[in-house]
Amino acid sequence: MSEKVGRRGFLLGGAVVGAGALVSACTSNEPAAQPSSPASAPAAAASGGNDQPGQKVTIGFSAPAADHGWIAAIAKNAEATAKQYSDVTFTPVEPTNDINQQISAVESLIQQKVNVLVLLPNDGEQLNQVARRAMDAGIPVVNLDRIFPDKLSYRTWIGGDNYGMGVAAGHYIGAKLKEKGVSNPVIVEIQGIATLPLTQDRSKGFADALKSYGFSVTAKQDAQFTVETGTEVASNLLQAHSKIDALWNHDDDQGVGVLAAIKEAGRNEFFMVGGAGSANAMREIQSGSSVLEATVTYSPTMASSAIKLARLIAQNKGMSDLVENQVPQSITLASETITKENVEQYLPLGFES
The missing domain is CATH 3.40.50.2300 (Response regulator)
Structure with a gap:
């Protein structure tokens, strides 16, 4: 970032x-x-x-x-x-x-x-x-x-890897929707701050990955990486769309607010992917009872x-x-996808939002 x-x-x-x-x-x-x-x-x-x-x-x-x-x-x-x-x-x-x-x-x-x-x-x-x-x-x-x-x-x-975060989220959502046989899905994206290059990279990676499945983002809105803005933006999007198939939230910190809005609205017809790899997001995934099914890491x-x-x-x-004798000039960490199947492996590394 x-x-x-x-x-x-x-x-x-x-x-x-x-x-x-x-x-x-x-x-x-x-x-x-x-x-x-x-x-x-x-x-x-x-x-x-x-x-x-x-x-x-x-x-x-x-x-x-x-x-x-x-x-x-x-x-x-x-x-x-x-x-x-x-x-x-x-x-x-x-x-x-x-x-x-x-x-x-x-x-x-x-x-x-x-x-x-x-x-x-x-x-x-x-x-x-x-x-x-x-x-x-x-x-x-x-x-x-x-x-x-x-x-x-x-x-x-x-x-x-901000672009890689978007790619990982897009592949998870795209593959699952294809597996379910969903056509013309409603895919919602909650960004961080839209003007930031890091946010733009995440959105581009997401769009590029979805495109490989023949899908695209239906609606996206930016928040501010806070719980409060997560709640506000998610509430607006839920009101605007009576049915959603999948949601990607860029950031697990603001995801606390996103999940609160979803629970308040009583919506569970869609699945959600988070971003960054927080401990609370992992616990939601581990429970198996949340719309949050996965999160992609930015560790x-x-x-x-x-x-x-x-x-x-x-x-x-x-x-x-x-083989080289000196430390490399640059190192980009991979964005990994955490699901119920591997969450126990990642949970000790989770951060508290």
Whole structure:
């Protein structure tokens, strides 16, 4: 998400597990054994080294204020992962939604000469220059989620796949409607903030996936990523459509309000897909008695992984599952679909809205 909108959260325990999914097997870059034949594939780096104590590093961290469950979990995950390492000093600055205050906070980290900086900007464009100053000062920046427009302003970017969220939701809905033999379905979409590129990417992915089944969105309306706006928008759409076949809500935080409106209206003729992967959404799915059947992930485990990547970069190490000696320049996390069949696997990673 490359915008200054507070986003969703994650349980502390999920920080450790989720981060491990990406970089748990990272190792030091000791020379691998030479292949016995010129035709052999390159040998992987030796395993088991990177989680052992190494060069001491200080990781600076800055993120927006925790005005949503998702963004609250970003900070929790980052801190929890940093505490796993005896060689890491974690130096967070006060979270804020004020652009100028965040710029000042990052400047203070530059002045402290931290070894590496993990930065989730309120706005990637407006914090681009201060991130560039960090890079010019020799401090690698791990750009988390909301991307800086200038690639010279960050060493590595890690974030979610907004387009992929829409694709995952569209495939779930399209496949289920086809299986049920529904023709000309009424498909409703509740967005976040329509003017944001992240929202537009989600909607485009959704439309593209639906198109492959011969379907399209009947009606869509934007909310504001809050419970209150979720309730209001869902109520309006329910009143406007006496029959709905499927509904995709972009965000599980505002989904609390969407579900409240649905229950208040007594509607259950359709099924619903959520977005982000909150714990309350997973519990609804697990119950088997809700219209909410699935949610597609945009996981704040990315903060845990960002800390792990920052540590490796500061220690001049790479990732053991890759042949290359250095951490990649960008990593896009997949959007996964959570249903009743696999919800128990994901529930420990859910964040509270």
